[in-house]
Each structure stands twice: as C-alpha cells, then as structure tokens.
Amino acid sequence: MDQPNILEAQKLTKVYEDGLCALDHVSFSVKAGEIFCLLGDNGAGKTTAINLFLGFLNPTEGTPFINGIDVTKDPLAAKQHVAYLSDVVMLYPNFTARQNLDFFARLGGRHNLKRDDYYNALRQVGLQEKAFEQRLKGFSKGMRQKVGLAIAIVKEAPAIILDEPTSGLDPKAANEFLAILHQLRAQGRAILISTHDIFRAKEISDTVGIMSEGKLLAVKTKAELEHENLEKLYLDYIQGKVAA
C-alpha cells in the first residue's frame, strides 16, 4: 500500500525583500518511511525550504504541509508533527543530556516520559551512559548531535527534518548517525535531510532532490541512482548540461 505524504512542498517560492529569489516553485514530498535528501551547494535554497516547513519564513507562493496541515495557516499545530535538528546543535550547556531531552520532550508535547525513557533514547543514539547526567558544556559536536537526535526521537513525530546533520562530524560519528537514521526510517518516519555531501546523500537516501539557485532541478529515486554516478549527475545538473 502506498505510504501517505508526511512532508509536502507545493510550488514553494520565496522571494526576499531585496528581490532575491531563494526558492522557485519547488515541489516535492516525503512519505512515511522515506529519507529524502535535498542536495545542493551553499545558497541552493535547501535551508530556505526547511525554514518554510518550520514556519520561520512565510512563502511568497506555494504551501508547505506537515502531515496534511498547512504550515502557513496553523504553524503551531503543524509543528507538533515534526522534529528538527539543525547543523548547530549547541542545546543548553548548563543542562545535562537528560535535562535537555526532558525540556524538549515536554515542549514537543511528551509530558509523561520518565527518566528511563530518556535513558533509552540516549542509548538508542549511542551516547555513553556516563554522559547521560553530565552537563553539555564538555560535549563534543558528535555527542551533542546524538543528544539532538535523541530529542527528535522522543518527540515521536512522524516527520524529522535535519539540516546538514553530518557536517563537522568525524567519519565514525557520521556513520553512527546515519545508522540511527536508518532505524528511524524503519520505524516509519518521514525524514527530510539537507546536505551538500553527495556521498552521504547517495548512501542513505531513498530519494535525492538536486537543487541549485532556488530550483529543484531533479528528483531521483534510489533505484534510478543505482547505476548513476551521482557526483557527475549533480555537476551536470548544476552546470546546466542536463535539462531540468
């Protein structure tokens, strides 16, 4: 049976006050149990698309939907159905990992979680046990990223949006991180990732959307990419050698 669209962008367009068109009629959807990678260089419009989904920006045209809810009309309700992890996950350094988790879980509507629930989430993302009750001040970026992902997990939202999640992570930490994403996909979450890491995009995603200068130039499924050189394809698209 076909999975429902959890995240859906319908002709999303964003033109800033200075006239810069950051996003130009971009449409795509992410289904439950699917990982969708928005691949593009800096300024391609990936983060703008994410910001529109999270209601940080209002679209000039088009509509972002989360679990069928129009974000522009009811952003608070829509955001109950999405978890977000940015590339800069500092969290609250004076709180322990568990306290950070507790705060964001309650913010996300999970009021009845117990200490063990938080510990399980932290175990799931591979954080060392001794770090559970340590303040985040001394955490490495990889450790903070894991806590951030645990926050996304405990929210149990059907959609997860990740903005450059592996940037700055060492290969081991990045691999661990991607392994967790696979688990979340298996749980039926719809995952939207923005990245400029072609290798990771091909490795993890079910669908890749190639973006450049605010346009979604191509959407390729894993099957379509199986026999393609994604790097070459990507470069061909952004250099205009292949018609969008």
Place this chain on the structure above:
Amino acid sequence: MLKILLEKELRDIIYSTKFAITFAAAAVLVLLSFYVGIRNYQESIHEYESAKTTNAANIAAQTDWHQIQDRVFRKPQPLEILVNGVTNDVGRTTDMRSSGELNLINSRFSVDPLFAVFRFLDLNFVFVIVFSLFAILFGYDAINGEKEAGTLKLVFSNGVARASFILSKLLGSVLALGVPLLVPLLIGCLMLLGFGIPMSGFEWVRLGLVIVAGLLCFGVFLTLSIMVSAMVSRSSVSFLLALVVWIFSVLIIPKGSVLLASQIASVPSIDAVEIQKRKFTADQGQKWLQASQQWFSSRMSSSASVNDSGFVNAMAAFQDSLQKAREDARAEFYSRLDEDWRNKKDWQERWAFGISRVSPTAVFQIAAMNLAGTDVGMKFRYMQQLSRYRDAFAETIRKKTGSSADYFRIVIKRFSGGQNDQEEKQKSLNPSELPEYVEQPRSLGDVMTASMFDMGLLVVLNALFIGGAFYAFLRFDLR
C-alpha cells in the same frame, strides 16, 4: 507551554556559573553595604552622643545666659546609612544663636575628605552600579544568544508561540535574578535588627520602598537589555549597545544634566551671596555704632549719670530696640537673598532632575534619596527645623536675660563685693533649661508624594521595555 519555558529559563540561569559568580559578588556587596552602613551609623551615633554630652558640659561650665554658647547636632538617621545621598555633604553641627544666620559646619566629608573622593559603599551604589550591570550581563544575549546557539530554532520547531517564549524570558529572568537578590537584602534587614539599629515602622516602610525602587531599576535594565537582544541578531552587538546605555545612564547623563541645567538656569554662587550678606552686615554694624554714639552723646550731654539705674535701663532698652531693628532688617535682607537664591537653585535643580530622568539610575537615585530623606532638599528642611528651634531657643534666652543675648552689647554692672553678687556671678547654667532640639520626621504623605513620581516612572520604563521586547521579538528573525 509557558510553565515549561519558564521552568527552563529559571533553571538555565540558576545552573549557570555566570549566575553563581555574579550572585555571590552582588550578595557580598549588599551585605557589605549594610555592614558598612551599620558601623558608620554606630560610629556617628557615638560621635553625636559625645558631642551632645560635651556641649551640655560646656553650657554647665558657663555662668551667664547672655554669653551662652550652645550647639545643635544633627542626629544620624538609620536610612541615611543605606542611601547616603547628600547627608555626608551637609554639616552636622550648628552654633545656635538667638539671631543672625545659622551655619552648618563639620560635615562628614569635611572631616574625612578621603570618603569625599571615594564615597561610601551604600545600597544606592549597589543598586545603581552593581545590580544594573548584573541585569545587563544576563539580559544582553537572552534572545540572540539562543539564536547563536541554535536553540531558538530548536525551540520554535515545536508548537511554541512567540509571545509565550518572550514572556517566559522576561518573567524567568526577573524571577531567577530578582528573587535571589532579595535574599541578601533581607539578610541585610535582619542585620539592622541584629545590630539594634533603631528603625521605626515608618522607616521600615521607606526602606522597603527603597528596595522596591532598586528592584524596579534592576528590572528596567533587565527588560531593556532583553529588548536590545531581541532587536539585534548578534550578542556582541547587543552587549555593546547595552553597555553604552549603561555608561550613559550611570555616568554621563546624571553629570551632563547638572552641567546642562547650569547653562540653562544660572544661579549665583554661594560666595557671591555671602559677599552681599557680609557687606550688608558691615554696613549695619557701622550704622549701629553711629546710632549708639549719637545716643551716648545725647545722654552724656544731659544730666543723667551712668550710675543712675534709669540710665542703665534706658541704655538696655535702646540697645534692645536697636538690635531688634537691626535683626529685623538683617533677617529681611538675608531671607530675600536666600529666597531668591533658593528659587533660582530650585529652578536649576528642576532642570537638572528633569534632564537626568532620562537615565533610569538617576530616576532610582532621586526616588531612593527622597525615600531615605537624603535628597537635595535635606539641608533646606533641616535649616527650617533649626530656624524653628532657634525661635524656642531665643525665647528661652529672652526669658532668662530679658533680652536677646548673643550680640555685641555694652553691659554695666555694679559690683559691691557682696556675697549675693559672688553667688550670682558663679552660678552655673543648667543645660536642661534649654529647649531640646528634636528632629521632626517627614510625614509618610510627604515622602510618598516626593518619591511616587519617580517610582511610577520606573514602573512605566519597565512596562515600556517589556512592550518593546515583545514588539521586537514578534518581528525577530528566528533563522
């Protein structure tokens, strides 16, 4: 949602090392200001009591009510130690006279000039300098700091309303910082009780209001810096802006307002007024001498003898009437000069205070000094009380001597060498026969009237910056 955000805000502040260090520093300074104040008060009271005892002994050593040398001492007030205001600039001792101008001498700063340079550590200093900086340190990155840390996006990726978030920031900061600061203040109040500082119920109310005003001033800086933090996206910029506001508020505006006011409304210097008074007094002295000479000439030419009791009585009556006329003229001239100077000074002060009220710390200082009774009107009020006391003093002297006693006069006495004369000559004065100077406290109504405008202004500034923070944050770019 608000509860969750508020709880987080409280914990985030209280768990921070920044809070531990700044709170400890603020607490130590608050307690130190109370302790220094208490010690100063005890020392001042001791000096006051000693001076009174010495004065009583001096009076008791005198034998002639005509030549009495009495002194009045300003009693230290408990609230003066916490909000010094102008108290250390105003003289504490007055040579009491039945007539003539009363002068205040022996101010604290004239005795200890070192303190005039460095000033005392009082609650006013703690609120104005320490608490306001404390507020800025916690408010300057309240919003943009979260943006820089990436937590703002994370928070708003949930169903959080902007109004709830900014409200939690404002409430949380006020509660997390304001309530802990109350602890050392309350301990300070307990120290006042423990050290046996005599505080009336009215004084406790005034002290409570000083603390409320201080916390309102703290709130102004806190809400202002949160507002600035919601207006600019970089915390380094908001820190710089908040610091500039602080420097202007604490250092530049209060001093600048005095300079500006002196340009707008000029007032003759007190020396210029003194020169006019001295010239008038010298002229009067000359006239007095001429009148006396004329009177003596006219009498000496007549058949009356200086041994004649009628002559002595007539001379005394002449001198009294002459002195009365001289004193009336002096009082009228001095009072006109003083009133004119006072009016000009009042006008200048109004300008200075009006301009300085741009600064929240100046508003607090004005309110606190009015509440503590150490405002710029303190000297004027004290002089008025001294003037009233002088009337009672003069009346006592008049009853004792039949005339005012403390002006230059010619007294003719016959000494027969009899026992009664010897007894009369050596009889000591009884200081308790003099009226006691008792300082009348200002009424609660007066104090409230004088301070309510500035208290209200602090409330308005808080409301203004809270509104500003809301407005700025509703437009804040969360990305």
